[in-house]
Structure formats: structure tokens, C-alpha cells
Amino acid sequence: MGEIFRRIRYLISRRRFDAELENDMEFHREMAARAGRSNFGNTLRMREQAREAWGWTWLDRLGQDLSYAGRTLARSPGFTVTAVLVLAIGIGVNVAAFSLFNMVALEPLPVRDPGSLVRLERRAPQDYTSEMPYLSAVFYEQHAKSLKAMIAVLGVPPMQMDDDLQGTSASFATANYFSELGTPAAVGRLFDPARESQATAPPVVVLSYALWQHRFNGDPGVVGRTVRLNRKPATVIGVTPYEFASLGGQTPDLWMPIVQQPYFVTGSTVLTDPAASSVRMWGRLAPGVTVKLAAQELKTLTNELRRQHPKDIWEDEYIDIHPGGHLQVMQPEMYQVAAMVALLTMLILAVACANLGGLLLARAVTREREMGIRMAIGATRARIFRQLATESVVLALLGATAGLGLSWLGLRIVLTQFHAQGWLSAKPDWRVLVFTFGMAMAAAVFFGFAPALQIARQRHRKTMVRQVLIAAQVAASCVLLIVAGLLVRATLHVLYTDPGFAYEQLLSVDAQLAQHNYSPAAAQTYLDAMQERLRALPGVKSVSLVKLPPIGHTVSRMDEELNGRRLPIYPNWVTPGLFETMGIPVHLGRTFYAGEKNAVIVSEAMARREWPGKNPIGQQLQNGDAKDTVVGVAGDAHVNAVNDDDAVEQYWPAQQADMPEMVVMVRTAGEPDSLPPMIKGISESIDAKLFPEIRQMKVLYHDNILELIENIAKAVTLTGLVAVLLAAVGLIGLVSFSVSQRIKEIAIRMALGAGRVQLLTAVLRQFVWPVAIGMAVGAGIAGAASRVLRIALFGVSNLDPASYATAILVLLAIVGIAALLPARRALRLDLAKTLHYD
């Protein structure tokens, strides 16, 4: 113990200690000289040895290495700048990806005590839903001792504010929402659990900061004003702050207390229906309670609930608890995507490192003299290795800092582009900084150590390491290009493939009759009137009803297995005119008669799978206790699953009982843009209580599907090209270097009469194998790893030969140019000058 203190004391007052030692030794010499003996020894060396006893020599050496590294890097600015740039790209991309992941999954929300927030979802062996009935949430709140508080959020379609044409996004939440999260109000006040828990309290609404700025120009006088939402008056009590962090990443413009929901949506039974799974539930764990404990208690409560309402709770249902204090509750599939992205960014870093490693090896030849001198005056190989490693670390740290800057810039752009929530910032937090440092060290090891080892052992002229580096770069670039190719192909596929229904001129009109608790008869009346009036409008070609509209809020799917392959069936209930309205061709048979029973229409793909080679018309399908007869075969129309290639559809005729859930589909002759206000007017005149949600299919299609895949494809292609360019630059460097090394040999060959092709072969032969192996390895990795991408590929196979071929050809072209460009220099040699040059 005392030893450590003594060592540290030495470190602090080094100069004094060293001076004292010097004094001692000088005195010793004086005395020895007096006695006639003169000690010839290297004083400096002896002092150094004496100093070593204190154990801080490594610190001294580190300082020396650092300053030497700095000087060496400063002496060759071209190399340093290139190296830092290459590293900045490689590390920056990784840091950016990690920052995004950090923002989404690791960083806790800036709310009160995020560690104790949990998200609760219903789960059973065969079923899963992220929402639960309000009554269940209340039940759990009242009986669960492991939960200190319960928060429920009910998302609703956009509501009409005052006399707007466009709806405003809205959400209902329990009265404790803002107080539990600790959100301060920007103006006015937010929900108060004491005041907003009564259904009979005066109706209030909280505005979002964005809405307050856009619509009310940031006027603080908005507090106390009355606005009409779906024609019901409500008082504005306050505004959420700019940095508001909501649970689950939702950013509605209007917040209302959940107990007042029946006021705004007349006839709604959402709060009292034990079967309506509609609210998202969060909870706060009681102090000292773990997630496991809470899960056990909830399971007991779920069983109790099942006893009370056996029909509404699934068998073996349990409540799935996750930590809820992050922006996104991570599902397992998301981790897969995150892993894939991580792999891709690592590949870019690998290319950058291999590139740099090659550069370092090339530089080593120019530093041979320096190394030779150092070894001659006594540096051990270990010492030289250490010094070169320090150089690599300095480069890596410089590159990492630049990369951090690039990543920050990129994130800022991304955040503004996507109008992210106000509290998300591009500033790196400690996790990102630690990650960046770790990446820098890893990069230093990857690009620096192998060359350093080689140089220290003076074996850097051997080409093996260089070839491995080239192979690695080619492999990594190959993977990136192939993945980029697949995504581009998928984009084209989506852009130019007919989804099977005419979305360009299609509108859906959803009046949410079920939410307003309309009876089937009342729903039928409304829908009949709507259809009739809409058909009379000029520009409307066809109107009919469907239960699950395309790109709708609900998706239903039945998974079956047929002959070993999965068969996802997307069911739907329709009126006879739907196929005409949505532009789905009926190839065989006919469409339904109105109100027909025990009839079914299947899609082509389904007919082919169920009855290969036979006539599908007249076949029978089991439906519970009854049998349905196939009356028609429709074209494939991936109405609800645009990116699932295996999907098949099955249609049943809508019966009166289905009416409250039906949605009106309208097909227009021209552009549907002018129709929404007219449709609204018609609906109002038929029934003023309803506020139908009118959506244009082409807008939805573009926003939800096209834009996303386009952006992803662009991003990946960009990174693929960057990687290939890096590899190309590296290859150019190495080939020119190789040429310059062998210039004499080439000149002699030329003098002896070698032809161009022979010369080129001689120079390039050493690169053929690494490139070939690199491509093979890269293609293999891409093939194996791209299975994960299937979800994003929209029906393009992950082994799509066209993409692979294109990627490999592009890579070959770039590699070919990179290799030939400097090699051509060899052919233009001035023989005489070269052979005399020494």
C-alpha cells in the first residue's frame, strides 16, 4: 500500500527526486575520483536504470512515442489527411448508426423516473395484441399491488377542429399522464388528476407546442379559449412544451382526458366494452418491485379476469411486461434489423481499415531507413512495434473525432428532415462517446497492428498481408454493393409492380360506425344513403363497401400451412361491387349477389395453391360448421400486405351484421383531390354525428411504402458506392506502389521485348487471386446475411441473380479500372532513363 503512495509521490515531484539522485551519483564520483578510482560508465544510462526502479518508465515512453507520432504525422500531411478522412467515414458511419440506436432504445426518455416505467401488452401462445380493453386496464390498476400507477392512451383518427377541412391528430389519455411523466406546461396547465378524473367535469383539451405555434401563432391567450372538436366545444387549458417526450413516440396535436371520450365520440362504448382492445397501457412499478414479480402478480390477475369474463380473455393469456422508459419498445424483429445495420456499418469500417493498413505497409518501405537507424542504435523490435502502434492510435483518435463530428452533422440533418420530437438532439451522450472511443481503439488494432508487426519484423516487403488486405476490402465492398443492389431492385419492384388494385384513383371513407355504437340496421341506412349520394357525384365511377380497406388501421391474417409452405390468408368482407371499385379483375366465375350466403371468392394465387390444375369454381372450403362454395377467382391484390409475396386473399360477401365495420371505397374518373370536402358535406347532411376519415390511397401508398423503401435504397447505395470507392482508391495506391517498386524489372522486360499484355499480366497477376477470393467470400456472406432483409425486399428474392450479377460486374469494373490505371504507367516507361536510374 505504502509502495503505491511512494510511487505516486515520486511521479509528482519527479524533478526533485531526479536532481537528488544526480547529486548523489556525482558525489559518489567525486569521492571515487579522490580515492584514485575513476568509474567510467555511462552516467546517463546508470541514471536511467536507477530511475526505472520507480516504475514510471512506461509513462515516459508513452510521452516520447506520442510526440514522435505527432511529428511524423505532421511531416507527411497528405497521408495524414487521407488517413483521417478515410477513418472519419468508417468510424463516423458506425457512430451515427449507434447514435440512432441509442436514441431509440438505450437512452431513457426525459421523463420522471423512466426506469420504473413499464409497457404492458396482451400475449398468448397464439395471439398478441399491443392494446387492451380500458376496463381491463382499470381492473389491473385497482388490483395490482406491484403497480404504483397506470397510464392508458387511446389513439383515435384525426378529429375536426372548428371548421377545418383537414383533421387534427388527437389522443385521449388518463388524467395522470402528464403528472406521472413530470411534464411542465409551456403555457397554462396540463391534466390535473384531481380535476380531470370525472366524466362529468367540463371538457378540456391540451394542445401540442407545434399546433400552438402554427395555428394560434404562439398566442398565450389561447388558454381558456373554447375550440370545437368534432363539433363538441372544449376549453383549452394549456400547451405541452417543445421538448415534450411522450410515451411510445406519438405526437398528437390534441390531448383529451380519456374519461371524456364518450363526450367527443357519441355512442362510443370503448370505455365500457370489456372486449374492445383499444388502449395502450403503461404502468409504473412500485418501489422495490421487479419486472418478474409484477409479471407473476399480473398473471394471477389475468386468470381472475378470465374467470369473470371468459369470452374476452384468451386461453393462457398473460400480460407481457417490458421496460417502457425508452422511445421504442424493442421487438425481437427490430433487434434483427439493428444487427443487420450494425453489420453493414462494420463492413464500411473494415474497408476503411484494410485500406489504411495497405497504405501503412506501403509507407513502411519509405521509412526503411528510419527503422534501420533506430534498430542500429539499440531499439528492440518490441519498442518499434509499440511506437508504430502509438502512431496508429493517434491516427485512430483523430479519425474518430472527425467521425464524431460527421455523425453529429448527419444526425442533425436526419432529425430536422423527419421533424423529430423536440427533445431528441444530435449531441452525443456518454454512451455514444464511449462507443466512439471503443471504435477508435478497435480500428487502431485492425488497421495498425498487422502492419506494425510486419514492419517491426522487417518483413513488410512480403506481399501476403497486403493481399489479405485487398481481399478483405473487396469482400466488404462486395457485400455492401450486393445489399444495395437488392434494395434497389426491391424499390424498382415496388415502383413498377402492380399491387393488384388501382390505388391511383381510390379513396376510403371510414365513418367508424362501430365506434359510435351503431346497430347493423342503422349502419345499413347510413351506408346505403352514402353510397347512393356518392354515386350521383360527377367524377365518381364506382362506390362499394369493404371491411378491411387497403393500408388501413387494422390488418387481419390467418396463417395456414399447405404442403409445407406457409399460406398467409388475408380475409375480407365486401359488397359485390368492390372488385370493380378497386379495379381487381375477376378472372373466373362471377362476383357475389347482394347478401349471398356461403359463397367465397379466392385470389388466383390461392386457387393455384389449393387446387392445382383443377377448376376452382364449385370447390368447397370449410368455414366453421358450414361449407362455402367458390363462386369466383379474383386477381391477386395485396390489399393489406404489399410486401408479402406469399399473401393470398379470400373474400366473403358482407352480411348485415358486418355493416357497422364497413368502409366506403370510392373510385374516381380523374384526380380524387377535389372530392374529400364534398364527401364530408354529404356525410354531414346524412348524419351530423359522424366524422368520417377520408384517405386517398395514392397518398397513403406513397407515404407509407414508396418513400420508405426509396430512402433506404438510396442510403444503402450511397454507402456501397463509398465503400467501393475507398477500395478502389486503396487498390490504385497499392498497384502504383507495386509498379514503382518493380520499375526496373519492368523496364528490363520491356527492353527484352515483352508485349503490353505480358507486362500488364506480370504486374497485375499478384492481385487476381485476392480479388477473386474477396468477391467469392463477399457474395457468400451477402447471400447468408441477406435473409434478414427479406422483410424489406418486397418480394424480391434475397438471392436474386440480377442484383448479384450487377453488383459483381460493377465491382469488377471499378476494380479493373483501379488496377489498370496505374499499371498503364508502366507501359509508358522511358527505358533508358529507367535503367540508369538508381
Added chain:
Amino acid sequence: MPSGTLPMLILRVLQSGSLHGYALAQRIHVLSSEVLAVEEGLLYPTLQKMLVKGWVTAEWGISETSRKVRFYRLTPEGRKHLKAELSEYDRVTQAIQNILRTA
């Protein structure tokens, strides 16, 4: 001299009083009847190591030639270590002698 014995010798010599570096070397040389000679290059590194370990401390004093120089003194830990070293040395020497005598 056998490696590793110098610290023990220094500690023993310092037991009878503190000395400066040169005197230490001289004393060892004289007491061993000029058999053992301690070079500067060995003495000072050893002394530094002993300072780190805390077996000796250094304090300023005036030499016989009226020069300011550091005198090394034994510490209690040093005394303890000396005792341990001496008994260990005896043990090992006995063992070696046993072998040489009889084997």
C-alpha cells in the same frame, strides 16, 4: 556477488547507522576484505528499488567533505525485511552446504 544479495548486504550495513552512497559501497568493500566491489551502476538502482519498497529512507546530511548529500537510513520495515532475508539466506546456505558436503 550473487544476484539479489546486495539489498540484504546494504540493509545489514545500514543497521549500524545511516550512510551515504559512497560510504556504503566503501563499507561493503572493506568489510568483505575487498572481495566484493559494488559498482555505481548496481548500487544506485538497488538503492532506488529499496526506497520504493520502503526499506530505507533518504535524508539530507553533510558529508565529511562538507558537501550536502543524502544519507540512507534503515526503516522499521527494512529491519523486518532484513531479519526475514537473513533467516532465508541461512536456510538456503545450509541446504547448499549439506548437498556439497555429502552428495
